Amino acid sequence: MHVVYNGWFWDQPNTGSGQVIRHLLPALRRVAPDLQMSVVLPQGVGGDDLPEGVEAITTGGSRSNLGKVWFEQRIFPQQVGQSRADIAHVPYWGAPLSSPAPMVTSVLDVIPLALPQYSAGLLPRLYSSLVSASARGSSQIITISDAAKADIVRYLDIPMDKITTTYLAADERYHPRMGAERDAAVREKYKLPEQFVLYLGGFDPRKQVNDALLAFTYAGPAHGPDLPLVIGGREPEWGTPMFPNLHDYADKLDISEYVRWIGYVDDDDKPSLYRLADVFVYPSNYEGFGLPVIEAMASGTPVVARDIPVMREITGDAAYLVDDARRMGAAIIALLIQAPLRETQITRGLAQATNFSWRKTAKETLTVYDKVLSAEGKHP
Numbered sequence: 001m002h003v004v005y006n007g008w009f010w011d012q013p014n015t016g017s018g019q020v021i022r023h024l025l026p027a028l029r030r031v032a033p034d035l036q037m038s039v040v041l042p043q044g045v046g047g048d049d050l051p052e053g054v055e056a057i058t059t060g061g062s063r064s065n066l067g068k069v070w071f072e073q074r075i076f077p078q079q080v081g082q083s084r085a086d087i088a089h090v091p092y093w094g095a096p097l098s099s100p101a102p103m104v105t106s107v108l109d110v111i112p113l114a115l116p117q118y119s120a121g122l123l124p125r126l127y128s129s130l131v132s133a134s135a136r137g138s139s140q141i142i143t144i145s146d147a148a149k150a151d152i153v154r155y156l157d158i159p160m161d162k163i164t165t166t167y168l169a170a171d172e173r174y175h176p177r178m179g180a181e182r183d184a185a186v187r188e189k190y191k192l193p194e195q196f197v198l199y200l201g202g203f204d205p206r207k208q209v210n211d212a213l214l215a216f217t218y219a220g221p222a223h224g225p226d227l228p229l230v231i232g233g234r235e236p237e238w239g240t241p242m243f244p245n246l247h248d249y250a251d252k253l254d255i256s257e258y259v260r261w262i263g264y265v266d267d268d269d270k271p272s273l274y275r276l277a278d279v280f281v282y283p284s285n286y287e288g289f290g291l292p293v294i295e296a297m298a299s300g301t302p303v304v305a306r307d308i309p310v311m312r313e314i315t316g317d318a319a320y321l322v323d324d325a326r327r328m329g330a331a332i333i334a335l336l337i338q339a340p341l342r343e344t345q346i347t348r349g350l351a352q353a354t355n356f357s358w359r360k361t362a363k364e365t366l367t368v369y370d371k372v373l374s375a376e377g378k379h380p
Contacts, residue, residue: 001086001369001373002036003087003088004038004039004040004057004080004085005021005025005038005040005295005359006088006092006095007038007040007042007045007092007093008042009039009092010139010363011045012204013267014267016093016108016289017108019168020108020168021049021091021196021360023168023363024091025039025194025364027361029051029054030359031359033053037055038054038057038079040059041056042113043059043061043063043067044063045058047360052118055112057079059075059079061069068094069130069343072094072187073096073097075132076082076096077096083211085100086101086102087103088102089103089369090106093107093109094148095131095134095135095138096134098137102137102143102373103186104138104368105134105141106142106143107144108143108216108288108289109144109148110147111154111206113128113155113156114155115286116204117205118206131206131217134160135152135158135283137374139162139168139372139376140162140371141162141163142162142163142164142166142365142368143163143164143165144165144166144288144289145310145313146165146313147288147310148289148310149163153193162164164367166290166361166364167314167361168289168361169357170291170342170353171353171358173271173301175299176272176299179272182271183272183276184274184346185249186217186276189269190232191262192230192262193226193227193228193260195223196201196215196227196228196277197228198229198230198278198296199274199281199282199283200273202235203235203243204243205242206284206286206287207283208283208285209224209231210249210307212281212283213246213249213255214325214328215326215332216229216258217255223336224258225258227278228258228305229281229334231259231260231261232273235261247261263288264279268293276297277301278336279301279332279336280304281304282306283305287308287310287311288310288363294314297318297353300349302346302349303320304328305322306322307318316348317348318349318351319345320335320338320345320354341344342357358365
């Protein structure tokens with residue numbers, strides 16, 4: 001079996017789509033060493049760091065928004081045809097309208113449809129329409145949670161039997177002790193205090209970082225500035241409709257002394273950052289999966305997250321789920337001062353994280369490929 005992958009996000013490991021392809025391909029190589037894999041890469045992206053035995057197909061074009069559409073709709077399917085692929089797999093929501101090989105599309109979420117503010121303007125709406133149509137033409141859809149699957153059925157009107165859930169997983173480097181020799185250097189690099197609560201992620205509206213700040217109007221005064229909320233992530237241009245200035249909001253709440261902004265966090269530093277944190281808070285109100293929550297639990301850090309369907313699905317009883325900022329603040333305080341509760345949540349989190357593995361995800365992905373080939377009358 002020869003599978004050709006769209007590698008647009010190969011060089012963007014901090015995106016959800018980049019994480020998927022970078023973890024999936026090595027896992028597939030381990031569980032199916034005879035699987036032939038090729039990756040179509042956009043302009044300027046080398047294939048030197050592809051897994052051993054995976055072919056790099058380099059192409060031209062630009063990295064602009066228009067160039068991305070051209071890559072998805074013309075360049076990728078052309079390369080699929082030239083490679084005589086058995087299956088074309090687009091590991092994000094951006095498949096071509098037509099493909100010379102049966103197509104598998106990974107739809108991680110349907111944010112532009114579920115949250116209309118994410119597709120404001122003519123061009124974003126046109127792109128959403130394009131990728132929605134292409135998804136409906138896929139032989140099979142892969143998604144990353146049953147909550148995301150329900151949204152795909154609802155917003156894209158795709159039958160449930162065409163959609164398979166394959167969960168994401170924390171990388172093996174997220175561990176309570178493995179790699180801990182780097183923790184002291186990471187603490188120094190980001191000037192982290194001995195104790196802190198961590199948020200790590202984006203700042204767009206669905207992430208609800210404002211609620212983490214609001215929660216610290218309760219948690220901050222209870223513990224003082226020596227136990228702050230540490231906020232990590234590449235900060236946007238503040239003061240736009242999509243990104244109201246959260247620094248100003250912290251000032252307005254009079255909690256700036258309880259907040260540390262550390263900016264972009266190198267990917268190699270994330271395991272240490274999770275380990276060093278006393279609590280990880282994740283207030284997002286919409287996710288396809290919520291991988292940072294699993295990464296934090298795998299690192300031995302208790303989690304407070306939003307009580308939404310996908311969080312109930314992936315955390316079970318291993319996270320403290322809340323539905324507003326006041327309860328979020330109370331949960332943070334409880335995990336900091338109640339040692340038995342804290343140890344229970346750490347143990348539950350470590351156990352829950354073991355339910356997710358990239359090996360399992362790879363095996364389930366192979367099952368989807370076999371299903372597609374069988375439907376085409378071909379033997380896997």
